[in-house]
Amino acid sequence: MKLVRMKPGHGDVLLAEGDPEVAEEEQELIDAFRRQLDQGMWAAVPTRGNGGRREAEMVRDFSEVPRDAEQVIFFPRAAGGQ
């Protein structure tokens, strides 16, 4: 599983990568996940809906991330504009 984040001037950057079935690596993923939420990021997991339709699932805690997810994407939270 990879945790990546959209960043100005970068495109996406890799934050952490590991196997959630390995306890030590899972803890690193959890810590990285929490750091992003602490910075105010939103998190989402790309999914496939009915018929292979591409969608995303917003997640608020690492426990909500499917164990077989390949990627979790972080991006700044939405703010209303003018």
Next chain:
Amino acid sequence: MLFGRGGGGGRPSRGTVYDPGRERRAEVKARDLLRAVAGERAHAMYRELGFLVVRPRPAASEAAYGYLIYPHRSIVAFDDRDGSLISEYCVGFPDHTDPERGTRLPDADDVLAKWIALTGDERRLLTDANMHLPGRQVDPSQARRDLRRLRAWEARERREERMEAAA
């Protein structure tokens, strides 16, 4: 080096260094992420039309509407039956964690963030956005023209699929 494009909404931001090469590289990476997450079709649509369309899941709603997603501009809601414009949702994703790099995501990341938020939690995004009548940021004539381009793009896509199936 130039100054600008650092602030939210595309306004120049004092103290933010704008490096066109860096921004171009970031946009290339952002388009790769868009392709990986939203798929080849969405990537092609963005590359060829300059915007994405999101329609609610067919099973989730009887209403036939959709959203045009432009980079760093409002989301435009439209009626999918007659192409009329419904409203604009002004929303951005400013990143304030690294002032040196500015607050503005690459264009393709901004589009992807809106796509993720709309497909993942439409109601939450619309609650955070400011709703306006059509015409606030996106010229209605441009939005209508883009809807016609979208229909033509989708018609061409269907023709190509039929030809591939027949081959």
